[in-house]
Amino acid sequence: xxxxxxxxQSLHVQEGDSTNFTCxxxxxxxxxxxxxxxxxxxxxxxxxxxxxxGDEKKKGRISATLNTKEGYSYLYIKGSxxxxxxxxxxxxxxxxNKLVFGAGTILRVKS
Amino acid sequence: xxxxxxxxxxxxxxxxxxxxxxxxxxxxxxNMFWYRQDPGLGLRLIYFSYDVKMxxxxxxxxxxxxxxxxxxxxxxxxxxASTNQTxxxxxxSSFQTAHTDTQYFGPGTRLTVL
Numbered sequence: 001x002x003x004x005x006x007x008x009q010s011l012h013v014q015e016g017d018s019t020n021f022t023c024x025x026x027x028x029x030x031x032x033x034x035x036x037x038x039x040x041x042x043x044x045x046x047x048x049x050x051x052x053x054g055d056e057k058k059k060g061r062i063s064a065t066l067n068t069k070e071g072y073s074y075l076y077i078k079g080s081x082x083x084x085x086x087x088x089x090x091x092x093x094x095x096x097n098k099l100v101f102g103a104g105t106i107l108r109v110k111s
Numbered sequence: 112x113x114x115x116x117x118x119x120x121x122x123x124x125x126x127x128x129x130x131x132x133x134x135x136x137x138x139x140x141x142n143m144f145w146y147r148q149d150p151g152l153g154l155r156l157i158y159f160s161y162d163v164k165m166x167x168x169x170x171x172x173x174x175x176x177x178x179x180x181x182x183x184x185x186x187x188x189x190x191x192a193s194t195n196q197t198x199x200x201x202x203x204s205s206f207q208t209a210h211t212d213t214q215y216f217g218p219g220t221r222l223t224v225l
Contacts, residue, residue, distance in 0.1 A: 004153075006153075009151070031210035031211075032210040032211045034213070034214075036216075041218075042218065043115070043201075043215075043216040043217055043218045043219070044154075044201070044216040045216070046213040046214070046215075049211045049213060051211060089153065089154065091154075093210040096208040096209075096210070097142055097205050097207070097208040097209065097210065097212050097214070098156065098159065098169075099156075099214065100156075101146075101153040101154040101155075102153050103151055103152055103153035104153050
């Protein structure tokens with residue numbers, strides 16, 4: 001089973017703070033890297049699918065970067081808001097569409 | 112919008128009972144997945160299916176079976192529930208099998224086995 005690691009495990013920030021967290025994955029046989037956001041009592045939803053080394057994707061205040069050579073991706077949230085509170089998951093395709101998920105980073109934003 | 116629904120949000124069963132968790136997707140997706148989520152462990156794949164009547168074991172299939180008689184429906188079966196199967200169960204679907212295909216998730220079923 002592939003090893004996909006996320007850090008930190010949890011993060012508590014104040015409203016307005018910017019924050020970032022990491023996903024580490026195997027650097028060999030890279031195909032894609034997925035980011036999902038899972039809010040409490042809701043379904044996990046896709047944020048980004050990243051495929052190219054050096055790729056940067058953005059969705060509102062959330063952005064992600066990708067380094068396939070060293071096997072990591074960063075997720076950044078600028079000016080965190082309480083509605084950003086969620087578990088952020090990254091996932092690495094083992095083969096086809098079979099995803100291996102990291103354990104997630106739990107973000108809590110205090111107002 | 113893709114919609115993935117699961118039959119129950121919360122379920123309480125007794126040890127030894129047979130448990131059925133149902134998942135339905137409405138977007139004609141080929142692939143469907145069952146995961147469980149436990150604190151500190153992330154989502155772990157139990158079974159998945161690339162087509163009707165086809166199934167493949169995921170990383171933790173022991174104690175579970177699945178059924179996919181129709182394209183839109185994927186059922187997870189606990190033949191004899193045990194307390195270590197208390198968990199959050201998530202169903203997902205995706206259109207194709209490309210590495211970049213997004214998976215769409217249901218809201219989850221929180222199962223407690225007493």
